[in-house]
Structures are given as structure tokens and as C-alpha cells.
Amino acid sequence: MRKFDQELSELHHQLIEMGTLAESMVSIVLKALEDVTLDIEESLHASEDMLDEMQNTIDKEVVRILTVYSPVATDLRYVLTVSHVTSSLERIGDQTTNVVSLLQLMMARSATKPEPRIIQMGQAVLEMLHGAIGAYINRDEKEAEKYRNRDEYVDSLNDQIMREVLSEEVALEALKGEPNIAGPLAQILIARALERIGDQACNICDQVPTLLGDNP
């Protein structure tokens, strides 16, 4: 194997590792949403730090490969998409920590639990992320398209949660002053964070056509 191929393969490995870590973070968050008694904050923050570090390493590696080898064609496209994917993964990591902070706030300020729809959303988002990374790795345009389309479902769930939680009662309570709208607000924000994770998964899906060289 040429040294360049070897380094490219190593880069690929690192990227997948990062994707796996991000995926596991989302799945941990999903568990915490299902069982609010779980204490995951510390491990999640450790994972987040690791994710950041991985992004740094991979980005440096990308720059190094670009300057040292000046890759062309498929290799160049691949190396360029790697940066996009890492930044998406890193943002996903950020969102997971957001969800956990919001969850804690929710538990502390009100007695509400995450809505079943949020959990549904979380599952959909996790599936999307898993599928997106898979499609990227396998360079499978059809799969990418399939998981990209899941985003509509996630968005619709988000809208539903928004509508339901922001019912008239909550709005009235907020208007009357002295409101305890921490619970509903946290629900909405958690839903939004999950929705953003879904968007990042879409971004990863969008890299697949670039990877294959079909300009969208």
C-alpha cells in the first residue's frame, strides 16, 4: 500500500471512530431521556471533549494531507468532505450536551418528564445519524437520500411538540406572571436540539453526492 493510501485509510478510520463516538453520545442522551434518573452528565462531557479533540486531530490531518500529497479526483473530494463531516459531528456533540443541561433544568424546575414524542424524536434522530454515517462510509447515494428524507418526519414531530406544549394554558400562565413554564420550555428546547442533530445528520447525507462527484 502506498503511504498516501495508508494515511487516507487512517484518516477514514479516525473519522469513523469520531462518528461512532457521536452516535454513542446521542444514544446515551436518548437513554437519559427515557430514564431521567440516569446520571450521564460527566461521561457525556468527557465524550464531548474527546470529540473536540478528534475534530482537531482530523482537521489538522486533512490540511497536512492536502499540502503534502495534493490529492486529486476522488481522493480530493473525500478529504474535503471529511472536514464537513467532522464539523457536523462536533455540532452534534454540542447539541447532546445541550439536551442534557436542559433535561437537568427540567428535572430541577418542574416535575415534568420528557414527552413520549421527544423520545420518538430521539429514536428517529439516532436512526438518521446511524444511517447517515453508514451511507457516507458506504458511499451509498440511495441510503443517503433515504435518511435525508427522515428529516421531514423529525421536523413534523418537532412542530407537534411545539404546538402541544405551547398550549393555551401554558401561554395563559406565562401571561399571568409568576409562571412555571420551565417544564414546557425545556421540552421545546430539547426538541429543538434534537431537531438540530437531525439537521446535522442531513448535512452528512449531503456530503455523499459530493463524495461521488455528482454535483448537486
Added chain:
Amino acid sequence: MLTSRLFWKPFVYFSALIVLVGLIGGYTTSRWQKEQLTDQLKQRLRNTAISLEDVTKKSLLSGEFENLQQVIQDIRTLTTTRITVVALDGVVYADTHKNPNKMENHSNRDELIQALRNREGDSQRYSDTLNISMLYYAFRIQHQGKTLGCVRCALSTSQIDIQVADIQARIAELVFIVVIMGLIITGLVIFRMTRPVVRLIEEARELTTAQLGQTIGHGFDDEISELGRLLNELSSALADRMAQLEQNHHELLTVLEGMDEGVIAVDKNERIRFANEAVCEMFALDLERDQGRPIWEVIRNQMVEAIINQAKKTNAHFRGEIELLGPPTRYLALNASAIPTEEDDDFGVIIVMHDITEVRRLENLRRDFVANVSHELKTPLASIQAYAETLIDGAIEDQNNNRTFLGRIVEQSERLNMLIQDLLSIARVESNTQANEYAVINIAEVLDSCIKYHQPRARKKEIALEVLAPGEVMVFGETEGFRQILDNLIDNAIKYTPERGRVQIDIKTQDEQVFLRVHDSGIGISKDHQQRIFERFYRVDKARSRELGGTGLGLSIVKHLVNAFGGTVDVTSNPDEGTAFLVTLPLAGSGQATVSVG
């Protein structure tokens, strides 16, 4: 054959040798022939010279050469020999071919110099006088120890040359024929010698590419055939070994494929070398597509990678557990161990994956059961304690309430008793202690008595209790057990049916099966709960169940009993429409009472 080095190498060497021998032989023979002819000619010249000795001596002594000239002219006409008489100082006195007076001094001629020194001499050279190549022979003429001169005879060598050329041509012809024949014979001999070897090589080559075990090297009776025999033995031994290996491989593969546990093997570069059916199913792998790809690309799981790395590093077994994202979520126990490869410092890894979802579920069930039992027992006990303490604290004197309190205590004790009874009957059914007491019973009768028992309660709620059953339905089992089944089902139906509802019980027999259906128009059970209502202590609505006096064990008991009698129980229900429990039991025909009871 034509490309065989084995043939060409000796053939070329031998051919070269034969040609060389032929050439040397031809050359020496022709040389010898020429020498022989020259010698013969020389002998003739010598004879002529010696026969002229006397005449020449006389002429030289007398200085009269007329006679000599005449004699040598005569000889010339007979023999074509050139005869010259030369004096000691080289002056030519007589010559057959030229006028001696016009000839130059001959003292520098080789043959004459030799003859003067050694009595005779010869040479072959080109004659300047006659302009042809000639063989000369000179003889010294002596008289009383004093040299007078020489007589020289010479003959043209052209005749010899012709003869020699003729002979050489014949020799060359002969040599050519011999060489060709030699070459042919050599070729044939070498061909015969190398042919078996070449054939053996070709057949052996076929062995390596084609099927092992075919026999080769027949038809020779020397060492070659011995070699062929040995190769045959080797080939058949190898074929046996291969077949055995193949079979082992096949068996192993079948075992691996048939395993419920997933087995996946990766090489030292973490590329997938093998994965069995179970793994492919667990991780949605396509072996054709994914074989040879790195495992971290196909199965993206941190735990899997971590234990592979650990197993590689330390060459030991490693365990781990992973959770597979659902739905439904599955738990896998991983067991990784390193496979040593040729290079000792780098290992492949084999991972065995065991689906422990069921184990986990059962564990949870047990934990829940213990927690539930404690909770269920604690609730009535706490009430009893509270009422008793209130009474002790003085309520016993309170004529208005003390009886009520005591009544509650009795009520809670009964509830406790009921719970323990239910638990006991579950334990009893589970341990199958009554199997030997089974008999053929008429469940229509049992149903009758149950209906009688429940009728008052149904009437109280104005529920229509409808029964549709033949007079005699025989099943194999135990009366008390059936009573419990029916009791529980009818009790539930009445409990969860609102007032003025309807409960329908019918028994049908069909295909040696008994179908007992309890159908109510009650509140129903949602799909999520339907799977779990047969679990112990599982309640759709905890508060309502307890309020209605349930222990949470009824349906669990029903299920266990029905199973013990060799039947099944199913539920179909729609929320707000009603619930139907269907118990299917094997029909016990007349005299046929062989129902397997496990």
C-alpha cells in the same frame, strides 16, 4: 518435447561432439591419404632416380651427356617424369623438359641441398622452370666416396591433388552421412530417455492444477516409473488429506452457521474474514459486500473496537457487553480472543457474540417480581398496622369506630391471605406438583358452578351473564384448576365491565380442540399492554386494579394453569369495546386420556 530443456541440452552437446569427431576424423583421414599418395609418388621417383644412378655416374665421370639426355628422354616419354642431372656446383647438365644450357643454377634447391647432405632429399614446391607444383626427389651420385652431383626426378603433383580432392570429397560425404546418422541416433536415444521424465513432469503439473488423486506415470519400467509411483502415492495421500480438510472445514462452517451465537473473525488489519449468519443478521451485514472490509467501517461500535484492540494487544480473552440499537433494543455479550498468526506479534481476533436480551429481560422480571411482591405484601400490612396502632392508642374505646377499624383489619388480612394464596397457587402450578392427579373432567359442569357463584355480583352491576355451552365437554386436567381459570377470567370480565354491560362465555369443540371464550363489553386493553398482562403483578392500571381488589396475579395463574393442561390462552381486545380471552385446550375423547403434561 520441442521446448524441453531436458532434451535439447544433451542433444546439443552430443551433436557438437559428433560433428567435432566427424570433422577431426575426416581431416586426419584425408591428411593421411594425401601423405600415403605422396609417399607412393616419392617411392616411384626414388626408384627412377636409383635406376639412373649408373648412367648418371658414367656421364658425370666422362662429362658426356648426350647419352644421358637420350636415356632420360626415353624415361620421360614412358613415365612423364621430369629428370634433371645437376652437378655439385648446381649447374644443370641434363634435363628432360628444358635445354640445360638455358637453365639457371640449381644449387639453392631444397631437395638438392638435402641430397648433398643426406644422400637423398625431397621437396614439394612450385617449379619456377615449369610453372607447376611438383614433387622433387634428389639422389646423390657418388663415386668412390666422392660426390659427383645429383640426379633429380620430379613429377607434377596435380594428379595427386586431383586424387586427394576426390578422396577428400568421398571422406566428407562419408563424414556427413555418419554425422547425420549420429545426430539422428543421438536424438532418438535422448528422446527416449527424456520422454518419460517430460511426460511425468507434465502429468505432475496437471496434478497441481487439476484434481488430486489421479494416477500418473504408467508405462515405464525403470526409475522413472518408480518416481511416478511415488508421486501417485503422494498425490493420493494429499487428496485424502485435502478431502479430510475440506470435510472438516465444511463441518466447522455448518456448525458456525448453525450457531445462535454470532461469530466473526477479523485479521490483523481488522478486516473481516468470516462472519456467520447470526452476526450478519445482528449487524445487517452482507458478507459478499463486507468481507475484507475493516470491521470498524462495517460494525461501528466503540466496544467492539475496544475489545478487539485489547485482545490483539494482550493475546488474551476479553469480554464486553454492547447494546444494539433497536427497535427492539438488543443486548449482546461479546467474547473476543486473539488468533495467533504466522507472525507471532500480530494477531487476528475472533469474537463470539451472545444475545443476552432474554437473559436481561428475565433478570428484570425477577427483580420486578421481588419488588412487586414486597410492595403488594407491604400495602395491606401497613394498613393493618396503622389500624391496630390507632386502636391501641385509644380508638378501642371509641364505640363508633372501633368496629369499623377491626373490620378493616380483617379485610386487609383477607386481602393478604388472598395474595398469599395466589402466590402459592402460582408456585404450585409452576412446580407441577399436581400432574399425577389429572383426570378427565367435564368443564361444562365446572362452568355451571362458576356461573352460579358469580351470578349475584353480575346481577348487582346489572351485567348480563350469557353462557353458551354444550352439556358435556371433556378435557384432561383438574377440577380445581379449571375452576380457578374460569373464576379469574369471569371475575375480571365482571370487574372491568361497566354497569349494564354484557359478559359472554361460550365453549365450542372443533378438531379435537376445546375453545373457551370469555368475551366482555368492558373497557378493553390497549395493544401495548396486551403482551404483558400475563406477567405476574402486571397491571394495566395499578390504582384501579387494587381498588377492585385484584392481586395482579390472576391472569398469570390462568396462563400457567392452561399451559399445565396442555393448552394456550390468547387475548384480543380493543380499548372501550371489550376484551375476549380465548382458552384453547385439547379435547379428551371417550377413553382417550393421554394428554401430555409437562
